[in-house]
Amino acid sequence: MENKVITVTSPLLPSLDDFMPYLQDIWNRKWLTNNGHYHQELEKALCEYLKVPYVSLFTNGTLPLMCALQALRITGEVITTPYSFVATTHSLWWNGIKPVFVDIDPVTCNIDTNKIEAAITPKTTAIMPVHVYGKPCDTVRIQEIADKYGLKVIYDAAHAFGVEINGQSILRAGDMSTLSFHATKVYNTVEGGALICHDEKTKRRIDYLKNFGFAGETTIVAPGINGKMDEVRAAYGLLNLKQVDSAIEARYQVVTRYREALRNVEGLSFMEDMSGVRHNYSYFPIFIDAEKYGMTRDELYFKMKEHRVLGRRYFYPLISEFSTYRGLESANSNNLPVAHKVANSVICLPMYHTMDIETIDYVVRQIVK
Numbered sequence: 001m002e003n004k005v006i007t008v009t010s011p012l013l014p015s016l017d018d019f020m021p022y023l024q025d026i027w028n029r030k031w032l033t034n035n036g037h038y039h040q041e042l043e044k045a046l047c048e049y050l051k052v053p054y055v056s057l058f059t060n061g062t063l064p065l066m067c068a069l070q071a072l073r074i075t076g077e078v079i080t081t082p083y084s085f086v087a088t089t090h091s092l093w094w095n096g097i098k099p100v101f102v103d104i105d106p107v108t109c110n111i112d113t114n115k116i117e118a119a120i121t122p123k124t125t126a127i128m129p130v131h132v133y134g135k136p137c138d139t140v141r142i143q144e145i146a147d148k149y150g151l152k153v154i155y156d157a158a159h160a161f162g163v164e165i166n167g168q169s170i171l172r173a174g175d176m177s178t179l180s181f182h183a184t185k186v187y188n189t190v191e192g193g194a195l196i197c198h199d200e201k202t203k204r205r206i207d208y209l210k211n212f213g214f215a216g217e218t219t220i221v222a223p224g225i226n227g228k229m230d231e232v233r234a235a236y237g238l239l240n241l242k243q244v245d246s247a248i249e250a251r252y253q254v255v256t257r258y259r260e261a262l263r264n265v266e267g268l269s270f271m272e273d274m275s276g277v278r279h280n281y282s283y284f285p286i287f288i289d290a291e292k293y294g295m296t297r298d299e300l301y302f303k304m305k306e307h308r309v310l311g312r313r314y315f316y317p318l319i320s321e322f323s324t325y326r327g328l329e330s331a332n333s334n335n336l337p338v339a340h341k342v343a344n345s346v347i348c349l350p351m352y353h354t355m356d357i358e359t360i361d362y363v364v365r366q367i368v369k
Helices: 016-029 037-050 063-071 087-094 113-119 139-149 200-209 231-262 297-306 337-343 357-367
Strands: 054-058 077-080 098-101 124-128 152-156 176-180 193-197 214-216 268-270 285-288 346-348
Touching: 016 037, 016 231, 037 054, 037 231, 054 063, 054 200, 063 087, 063 152, 063 176, 063 193, 063 200, 077 087, 087 098, 113 139, 124 139, 139 152, 193 200, 231 268, 231 357, 297 346, 297 357
Parallel strands: 077 098, 077 124, 124 152, 152 176
Antiparallel strands: 054 193, 176 193, 268 285, 285 346
């Protein structure tokens, strides 16, 4: 164990023996992309698994965000969180939209719904919250605010594959939700993503946008881009869908052991399950109170690294700290005290479905003094 590098994650992979017949069939069909057989099959399978009416597959998780903004014709300003992966805000910037950051809730790390209304201006057209670490946002309150001010809501649900509240998918909230199927996610297609919408007309528009705007051989109806998923990754995704539930259950066992081992460590806290929520256990973040723990977050992070345990300071620094965005008025650190505190205290511990007890306990020993 001393010589083994423990990575922050490890991908869910289908069996090569199971994958080979799919590849042989793709080779026989000679249809590699452009809404092929496996692409269609995966969209249907995901609709059923995720309990949503329409899924549009993409080649990564960033393009669905960009296309959602285009499909809903979002302009002006969009209220969002600084505590996320940069793709959330980059999608706004690429569409010529000004991001407006508001602070986060200290318990869930999601956008603080009590701060949204104060950030609304006549230029505000939408809210883009993030289900951070797969923990559901307060979707009811966000929708109330959106309805009151006539705003659209696009959820970045990159971490939230399969997450449900009282048996209903959180992907049904808002006007649209997007997913990432990157290799690091609970469910992956190597690279990939999806956009979830609620009606056939919108689904058709999204499919135009991700395929250059083609509505026929010679008809272009929108200035679209190339965001399609290919057949190889769609087939891979079909196989991974068959084993994702067992992978989530295995992740739950890892989380349970982490919680038992770390519960009474002074100066260290972590997230608990939320009532009525089916979690996917995509991450296990811990938060360090340096004064009580006796070591700063960074000191612990580098100590773990010295012992070949690769945690991740996820999300640090805040998006609002990057050069592109730090000049925005809403990026002022005084506007985001909770987000800064969380970003400066978080480490996501190694978390994947194949972690054994020996590996988990080794990680814990680097943290428990």
